[in-house]
Amino acid sequence: MLDLHRGRILREVARLGSMTAAARSLAYTQPAVSHHIARLEAEVGTPLVVRHGRGVRLTEAGRVLVEHVEDVLARMDDAQEQIAAIAGLRSGRVRVAVFPTAAGGLLPDALARLRERAPGVAVTLVDAEPPEALALLRAGDTDIAVVFRYAHMPPDTDARFREVVLAEDPLRLLVPAGHPLASAERPRLEDLAAETWASGCARCRDHLRWACERAGFAPDIAFATEDHVAIQRLVARGLAVTTLPALALGLHTEPGVAVPDVPAVGSRRISAVVPAGPRPPAVAALLDELTATVHDATAADTTPPGAATPDTAPRDTAV
Amino acid sequence: MLDLHRGRILREVARLGSMTAAARSLAYTQPAVSHHIARLEAEVGTPLVVRHGRGVRLTEAGRVLVEHVEDVLARMDDAQEQIAAIAGLRSGRVRVAVFPTAAGGLLPDALARLRERAPGVAVTLVDAEPPEALALLRAGDTDIAVVFRYAHMPPDTDARFREVVLAEDPLRLLVPAGHPLASAERPRLEDLAAETWASGCARCRDHLRWACERAGFAPDIAFATEDHVAIQRLVARGLAVTTLPALALGLHTEPGVAVPDVPAVGSRRISAVVPAGPRPPAVAALLDELTATVHDATAADTTPPGAATPDTAPRDTAV
DNA sequence: GGCTTCCCATAAATGTGGTTGATAGGTTGC
DNA sequence: GCAACCTATCAACCACATTTATGGGAAGCC
Numbered sequence: 001m002l003d004l005h006r007g008r009i010l011r012e013v014a015r016l017g018s019m020t021a022a023a024r025s026l027a028y029t030q031p032a033v034s035h036h037i038a039r040l041e042a043e044v045g046t047p048l049v050v051r052h053g054r055g056v057r058l059t060e061a062g063r064v065l066v067e068h069v070e071d072v073l074a075r076m077d078d079a080q081e082q083i084a085a086i087a088g089l090r091s092g093r094v095r096v097a098v099f100p101t102a103a104g105g106l107l108p109d110a111l112a113r114l115r116e117r118a119p120g121v122a123v124t125l126v127d128a129e130p131p132e133a134l135a136l137l138r139a140g141d142t143d144i145a146v147v148f149r150y151a152h153m154p155p156d157t158d159a160r161f162r163e164v165v166l167a168e169d170p171l172r173l174l175v176p177a178g179h180p181l182a183s184a185e186r187p188r189l190e191d192l193a194a195e196t197w198a199s200g201c202a203r204c205r206d207h208l209r210w211a212c213e214r215a216g217f218a219p220d221i222a223f224a225t226e227d228h229v230a231i232q233r234l235v236a237r238g239l240a241v242t243t244l245p246a247l248a249l250g251l252h253t254e255p256g257v258a259v260p261d262v263p264a265v266g267s268r269r270i271s272a273v274v275p276a277g278p279r280p281p282a283v284a285a286l287l288d289e290l291t292a293t294v295h296d297a298t299a300a301d302t303t304p305p306g307a308a309t310p311d312t313a314p315r316d317t318a319v
Numbered sequence: 320m321l322d323l324h325r326g327r328i329l330r331e332v333a334r335l336g337s338m339t340a341a342a343r344s345l346a347y348t349q350p351a352v353s354h355h356i357a358r359l360e361a362e363v364g365t366p367l368v369v370r371h372g373r374g375v376r377l378t379e380a381g382r383v384l385v386e387h388v389e390d391v392l393a394r395m396d397d398a399q400e401q402i403a404a405i406a407g408l409r410s411g412r413v414r415v416a417v418f419p420t421a422a423g424g425l426l427p428d429a430l431a432r433l434r435e436r437a438p439g440v441a442v443t444l445v446d447a448e449p450p451e452a453l454a455l456l457r458a459g460d461t462d463i464a465v466v467f468r469y470a471h472m473p474p475d476t477d478a479r480f481r482e483v484v485l486a487e488d489p490l491r492l493l494v495p496a497g498h499p500l501a502s503a504e505r506p507r508l509e510d511l512a513a514e515t516w517a518s519g520c521a522r523c524r525d526h527l528r529w530a531c532e533r534a535g536f537a538p539d540i541a542f543a544t545e546d547h548v549a550i551q552r553l554v555a556r557g558l559a560v561t562t563l564p565a566l567a568l569g570l571h572t573e574p575g576v577a578v579p580d581v582p583a584v585g586s587r588r589i590s591a592v593v594p595a596g597p598r599p600p601a602v603a604a605l606l607d608e609l610t611a612t613v614h615d616a617t618a619a620d621t622t623p624p625g626a627a628t629p630d631t632a633p634r635d636t637a638v
Numbered sequence: 639g640g641c642t643t644c645c646c647a648t649a650a651a652t653g654t655g656g657t658t659g660a661t662a663g664g665t666t667g668c
Numbered sequence: 669g670c671a672a673c674c675t676a677t678c679a680a681c682c683a684c685a686t687t688t689a690t691g692g693g694a695a696g697c698c
Contacts, residue, residue: 004320008320021645031649032646035685044402045397046405046595050599054646056645065402065404068394078387079321082383083380084364084365087363087378087380337675339674351657353676373666375675377679479694
C-alpha cells in the first residue's frame, strides 16, 4: 500500500526539483526526505528519481506517481472540506430575518426539512420587513435575510452580499364573492378604476399605485393594513377589492372572497440575501432547504397558474 | 492530512459494521482499530461512527469519508499498476539520440528486438552527431546517446555518465574497382600518398589526417561529404579513394567500388552513453538489445575479418 | 585548476506514535 | 437477570520516522 504521506513528499520533490528544497518546504531534514523517497522506490520496485546535476529529476514512473498523487491529494482535501461542512451542521446556528408572509408560508416547511437533515442546528427567526431585514444583515445581526422586491423597486447593488432568488410570487386580484369582476375573464380598466381599494404594507401600496398608474388610473385606496386576514375580510364584506401575493393567499383564504381567474396583476421577487463569500455550513444548509421548499411547493402547486419559478434554477446574483 | 491507512480501516469498519470484525479482517487487535478511528475523528473534528446496538454505524460524515476513500484507494491501485507496467516493461518510454550510420545500421534491429520483448515501450529516435547527442544527454533531453569515438580522440571523463561499449567498427579502405590497390595485399605507403582522398564528417576527416600523419604522409583530401552513398559514388567514378566504417559499408555498397582485402586501417569505438546510476527499466532493456544486436551481428558476420568485438563482454566504464 | 558551495547518501542515536494485552462499561438477546 | 458480545481506556512495549553527524560529488567562480 502506497503511503500518501510519502506521496506528498515526492510531489514536493517533483515540484522543487531537489530533495533539500523539498525538505525545507516541508520542514523536514534532508535525510528524512531522502529516506522517504528511497522507501517509496523500494515499495514500487523501480526508481522514481534520478540525480541530475544539482538536485534530482523524476523518472517516468515518478511522473506517473506524482500525477496520481496530485489528484488523490485534491480528492482528500475535498473529503475533508465536505466533512467539515457536515460537522458544522452538527453544532451550527443560523439566524433568519424574514418578512411576515414568508415567515408563515415558507420558513416552517424549510425549517422542518433542516431539522430533519441537521437536528443539531439551532435556528432563530425574527420577522422583519425587507428594509429592516437587510439592516439586520448589514449589522451582522442575522445570517440570512429573506426579502421580497417588487418590479418597480431598484435592486440595491451591494457586493458584500449575494441574493439567492427563491421564487416569483404572483399578485392575485381579490374581489368580493358575487362581484361582477369575480367572473370577468378580462377586467375592464374603468371597472377597476371605479373600485375602492385596500392595500397592505407601504411597499405594497407603492407598488399598487405604480401598477395602476402604468395601467392608466389612480386607485382609490381607502384601507391600509398589513394583516392579510384583515384585508381579506374587508374584501369579503364588500368594502374593497385588493391584490394579494399568492403566498399570502396560500396561508389563509377568507370565505366570501373570490379570486378571479385572470392573469396575475404583477409579481414580487422573493429572495434570500446572505453575506458574500464562503458560507458556514448551517447557513448553506438552510439556503438549500429554502430553495428546495419553494421548488417542491411550486412543482406540486397547480392552483396559481401564474406562479412561476424563476426561469433558471435559483442562482447567486449580486444584490 | 488524512492518513489513507486509517481510511482503509474505516472502510473495513463500514463494510463489516463492527470494529472487532474489521480488526479481525485486517489482522489487527480491536483496540488498534478503535484507536485509529478515534484518531481519524480527532483529525476531522467530528464523529465518524456511532455505537449502534452491537457494533457501530457510520455517521453521515463517516459515509462521505468512506466514499472518498474508496475512490482514492482505487486510484492508488491504478497508480501502482501503472508503475508496475513501467517497471515490467509493459509500458515506458525511451529517447535515443544516435549518429546517422548507427541510426540505419544498428537501431532498427535493436528496436525490433525491443518491440518483440517489450511491445509497450515507446521509443523515440533522433539522429545527432556524437557531440550533439552528448549535449542532448547532458540537458536531459535524451535517455541514451549512441556515439562513436576514433582512437585519436580523448575520452571525456564525465562521472555523471556511463559508457557502454557496443562495438569496434573497423575502417575499410575503398578504391575504384579495377584500381591497382584493389588487389594489393599490402598497399604501399607511396601509392596511398599519391591518391586523391574523399572523406566524411569533420571528425572522420580529422581521423584520416591523423592516421595518415602517423603513417608518414599527408593525404590530399579533395572531397568531403557526410553522405556515405555519395562518397562511395565518388570512389566508383574513379575520382578518389576513401576509408569507410564497416557499418556504413554494410548499409550500402556502391557498384564500382572495391574493398581490398587488407587489414583495417583503423577503427572507431561505438558506445551507448547513459546517465550513471539506476536505469529505468525501458532504458536498461534497450541497452540490452543494443549489445545483443551487435553481438549477434558480429558473430554471424564473417565478411569483415578485422571486425572485432571488444575483448571482454560489453561492460560499463567511465567515459 | 583549485576553491567554495550546494546537494545527496549513509549511519547511528533519539523520540514519537502505533501496537498490544488486560480490563472496565455498555448493549443485546435469551 | 444472565450470558455473550462489542467498544473504550490504560499502560507497556516496540517499531519506525526523524534528527544529528559525516562523507562523497557535482556545479559555479574566480
